[in-house]
Amino acid sequence: MTRTAVQQEYIDKLREFPAIFEALVGNLPDAKLDCKEREGEWTVRQIVHHVADSHMNAWSRMKLPLTEPHPTIKPYDQEKWAEHPDYTLPVAISLLIITGLHQRMVALLESLSPDDWKKLLYHPEAGRDMTVEEVANTYANHGYEHIGQINKIRAVHGW
Ligand code: NI
Numbered sequence: 537m538t539r540t541a542v543q544q545e546y547i548d549k550l551r552e553f554p555a556i557f558e559a560l561v562g563n564l565p566d567a568k569l570d571c572k573e574r575e576g577e578w579t580v581r582q583i584v585h586h587v588a589d590s591h592m593n594a595w596s597r598m599k600l601p602l603t604e605p606h607p608t609i610k611p612y613d614q615e616k617w618a619e620h621p622d623y624t625l626p627v628a629i630s631l632l633i634i635t636g637l638h639q640r641m642v643a644l645l646e647s648l649s650p651d652d653w654k655k656l657l658y659h660p661e662a663g664r665d666m667t668v669e670e671v672a673n674t675y676a677n678h679g680y681e682h683i684g685q686i687n688k689i690r691a692v693h694g695w
Pocket residue numbers: 586590678682
């Protein structure tokens with residue numbers, strides 16, 4: 537399929553992210569995984585599980601507008617999701633989810649026609665329509681934003 541340079545960049549970022557993320561957090565000991573930047577913020581471990589949950593939601597935000605006319609997507613309370621005990625599990629579990637999910641996203645996005653990228657969903661929290669392309673842009677960058685957050689945690693703790 538023909539796609540724009542920007543669309544290709546989103547696909548490439550999604551393809552490259554899991555290995556970069558795994559290299560950053562995959563071998564950290566528990567003591568480091570449970571560090572946070574400051575009180576009230578997420579730990580490294582919670583951030584990894586959050587990225588998996590966020591990208592699972594992103595997946596439905598890509599699939600729904602490609603399979604239904606103008607769907608309304610479901611916001612969720614990410615702070616409350618992070619309080620459940622599954623957020624204390626080893627990060628390897630969510631790294632596996634992210635690795636598989638991103639392969640699915642890359643395969644899906646590579647298959648899209650120019651019209652598919654323009655398909656619309658309604659985002660109730662944003663209060664407006666978004667295109668599949670905007671969703672791809674958001675989640676192509678979201679993981680890297682959390683890498684930035686983890687690098688701040690590393691700087692605060694000196695590792
Ligand atoms: Ni996030």
